[in-house]
């Protein structure tokens with residue numbers, strides 16, 4: 001950082017932690033191959049640096065949501081196979097996918113029609129996604145034999161495998177997962193080709209779902225997809241530390257109120273710090289008073305509403321806190337799962353919600 005300003009909000013990404021988490025996936029899922037989900041800018045962690053770290057560790061494929069995300073990886077000279085999880089949306093995208101050697105998922109008949117208009121020699125690589133009960137994307141399982149025949153009739157096409165997605169993998173007692181596994185197995189009993197079923201929750205909670213390829217996302221970033229469990233309890237290392245700094249420390253008298261709506265009233269004389277981070281950085285406005293934040297390694301409480309650029313903190317327990325001190329919003333010392341629960345959401349949404357105002361630093 002050579003610019004003459006102080007970054008207000010810093011996300012430090014530990015690429016070593018991401019490599020460690022990939023090794024955890026491999027340990028659990030071997031001999032399955034690993035398709036790492038790095039869509040949505042690697043869940044807010046930065047797609048290119050994360051992809052480089054994963055590629056250096058020999059990840060088998062990278063999965064993204066759309067062609068722009070795939071092209072950004074190719075432009076950064078990433079060479080690993082790339083899978084477009086939602087497939088192509090137009091003929092032009094199909095041509096791009098072929099040119100760039102990007103594997104496409106086919107989830108609907110209209111996509112297959114579109115791909116069949118490609119020149120006969122086009123070396124398309126494709127997956128088929130079957131809908132086994134999620135009822136979002138996927139072709140009907142009974143169509144599998146016809147889909148397989150469609151691939152065989154195009155010698156230039158390379159078939160990568162069959163995919164499905166679990167709706168309730170994070171609920172170990174939900175019978176839905178067993179029903180989906182059974183529907184997938186039944187549809188493909190007579191058909192060749194690799195199978196891929198499990199996201200992070202699936203591969204952690206359902207050993208039967210590991211199949212030939214696993215598709216972890218969240219756990220690569222060190223967060224737990226299982227309710228009531230922390231990433232660290234699963235052997236994972238949180239990869240992101242989100243920090244800001246104190247820009248004011250005020251002494252307030254009992255009865256004074258703090259922030260918009262004067263929603264918090266000091267029950268006693270209090271030291272109140274202001275940290276330079278708000279919802280414009282991606283800190284959820286839903287975080288209520290009482291949510292934890294770390295100052296000088298100690299837990300303090302957020303007080304009053306999260307504003308666009310600031311939050312207020314009760315510093316009564318940290319009398320030595322002063323302007324310039326680092327404030328951790330989440331990270332290895334303050335689990336993102338806990339913050340997400342306070343904001344009534346999930347770690348996925350907190351990670352993806354970081355905005356362009358956040359300054360990223362990569363550590364190894």
Ligand SMILES: *Cc1c(COP(=O)(O)O)cnc(C)c1O
Nearest residue numbers: 037085165199200215216217218
């Ligand atoms: C995002 C995604 C994943 C990864 O999910 P996590 O819960 O983050 O592990 C896997 N499969 C598909 C189809 C996805 O869209």
